[in-house]
Amino acid sequence: MKPDLLHTTRHLVQVLAFCLVISALQYLFHPERPYEVPLVYSLSIGLCTWFITDLGRFVVGIDPVTAWPRGWRGPALVAFGMVTGYTCGTLLSDAWFGWSSWHTVAANELRASLIITVVAGVVISSYFYLQGKSQTLQRRMKVAESQATEAQLRLLLTQLEPHMLFNTLANLRVLVGIDPARAQHMLDHLIAYLRATLSASRATEHGLQAEFDRLRDYLALMEVRMGPRLSYTLELPDALRQASVPPLLLQPLVENSIRHGLEPKVEGG
Secondary structure (H helix, E strand, O other), X not given: OOOOHHHHHHHHHHHHHHHHHHHHHHHHHOOOOOOHHHHHHHHHHHHHHHHHHHHHHHHXXXXXXXXXXXXXXXXXXXXXXXXXXXXXXXXXXXXXXXOOHHXXXXXXXXXXXHHHHHHHHHHHHHHHHHHHXXXXXXXXXXXXXXXXXXXXXXXXXXXXOHHHHHHHXXXXXXXXXXXXXXXXXXXXXXHHHHHHHHHHHOOOXXXXXXXXXXXXXXXXXXXXXXXXXXXXXXXXXXXXXXXXXXXXOOHHHHHHHHHHHHOOOOOOO
């Protein structure tokens, strides 16, 4: 995985804001000192730690789910980044002010500075880890939603069966001129069939009665188209009318029976 310039810039801005907060807190505890001192040290240590840790992820290798190295490599990278970032940041700040904090700073202040670096490094690394995992999951959710929508559209196209629909419309066009009453009858069943198909595409299940009603409209269309070559009966016991079933449970069986069983036969069935 290659570095993402937008995410890298966003991390940089967040680290800068975090460093400013730390320098402000340090100044509150020691207002007698110039604000420039905690500001320079905080920015130097924070930016060095960020540079090594954040960009080091792409050298070590990133888990696609969390956007961080897998297993022990993640904590090891954070620890290495904090130690190296603290050392490099302190040396840069010392060079800026022209002194050596390793010799001039009291032991308790040096210890407090180390603790602040460790806590800040752990906090912001955890934040970036959780943020990266959340963004990855959100992207996967969007992809899954897009795929689900596409699958639903494909299912709808399958339910409408374009071949059957075109043949029905062609027959309807002929009937309008020679048998308007029969054309009206066919059009009513076509509207009912399309309405039921659209409703079924939005549901995960419906009653068995609704499935039979849909089959009845479909078979009525086929009956108009095939004439006496098609005969059928639908029998549904009362005890099963309200049973919940997935949409299209029976329709593919009926469609295949007509397409592959009855249409090739001149005598029908």
